[in-house]
Ligand code: 4AD
């Protein structure tokens with residue numbers, strides 16, 4: 008008999024004489040004449056209740072159907088007497104596929120998120136993490152749907168690269184050179200002998216290759232893993248995270264902000280529409296204001312404010328911040344959160360940042376001081392999107408490379424785009440995990456990644 012997922016069994020339009028379900032036992036209760044098993048297979052948050060009569064020939068196997076055990080059950084799907092679910096299964100056969108015993112770490116409910124991180128190999132079987140990872144999957148599909156509906160072309164940009172797109176020096180080196188052959192100082196190593204004949208790294212961003220494709224296919228996006236050896240142990244930074252980076256030819260900063268804001272809204276709306284059970288769970292157990300906040304975000308336009316005005320608002324706020332506010336300095340997450348949570352009380356797009364604090368590729372504004380950059384900030388998290396219009400003028404870009412002390416030889420192909428058929432173009436990066444945190448209310452990035460990589464931690 009073919010297996011039915013619990014999700015489909017529970018939404019069956021009518022009773023069934025024969026059904027087979029397979030999954031893991033959440034709980035078992037033994038009464039005199041029968042046992043109840045709550046079965047979960049991860050296809051949905053809900054369990055299905057199985058009634059196993061003591062007169063069944065398989066009933067002797069019930070002793071092994073402990074919490075955590077994998078079981079396979081055939082029987083009849085019948086209307087449930089209980090008030091919480093529509094259908095239950097009256098078992099005819101029971102097979103214990105994989106036993107479990109009292110040492111199973113997910114025995115009881117209500118473990119802390121810290122503890123569950125230590126058993127990241129088992130936590131997907133909990134209600135919370137099952138929900139997080141179902142929503143993560145759905146969100147990834149929604150990303151592709153959003154772009155496909157607007158005729159964006161999906162480009163697979165490389166993971167191994169020779170350039171540091173963001174210029175922040177947070178690179179993981181990729182090498183096959185024997186560690187013993189390495190001398191003490193990295194500067195003395197001749198990487199021309201290395202596998203690729205030059206220094207290579209895990210990419211921090213797919214933007215530069217995405218620009219190449221935008222300058223040929225018009226509207227493109229890349230969606231892949233990115234890596235940053237940033238030694239900051241915060242709840243919002245991971246060393247390996249996924250980023251979605253659209254890039255549009257013939258598009259300026261306005262168009263870029265429009266796309267970013269509509270993208271964020273689209274993703275929220277999709278999950279609210281398609282994952283109501285998971286959203287209710289998050290609202291109940293993770294963040295009580297979640298659904299109200301997301302509805303608020305969907306119902307209103309985002310605020311837009313220039314960096315200069317944002318700094319003025321912060322300076323005049325009368326608020327004491329841990330990091331001082333000053334024109335020319337990066338906005339810290341406490342500043343970003345003040346703007347979205349206390350001042351505007353909604354997502355806020357900050358644009359036109361000082362050129363000194365932004366990477367080389369951003370387009371210089373006419374004021375000589377700022378670049379056409381934009382960040383989308385959201386309550387509870389801060390920056391969720393970072394993007395810009397790109398410098399499309401050859402002489403200007405050359406000057407930016409010099410200013411940032413970057414070697415033009417490394418960027419010859421990037422410069423060529425400015426030489427041959429250069430066009431205004433713009434794009435941004437949305438942090439996939441930060442978006443997931445915003446949608447689920449989960450406050451630590453480690454809890455929205457299957458197996459998080461953070462400084463000092465690469466278990467599993
Ligand atoms: O602002 P960032 O550094 O922008 C770029 O990388 C550009 N090249 C994107 C582009 O224009 N195509 O990163 C973009 C987003 C941030 O807004 C944040 O959401 C996320 O990526 N992000 C991180 N997420 C998790 N852990 C980290 N360490 C992150 N660093 C950035």
Ligand code: MG
Pocket residue numbers: 382390392393
């Ligand atoms: Mg940024």
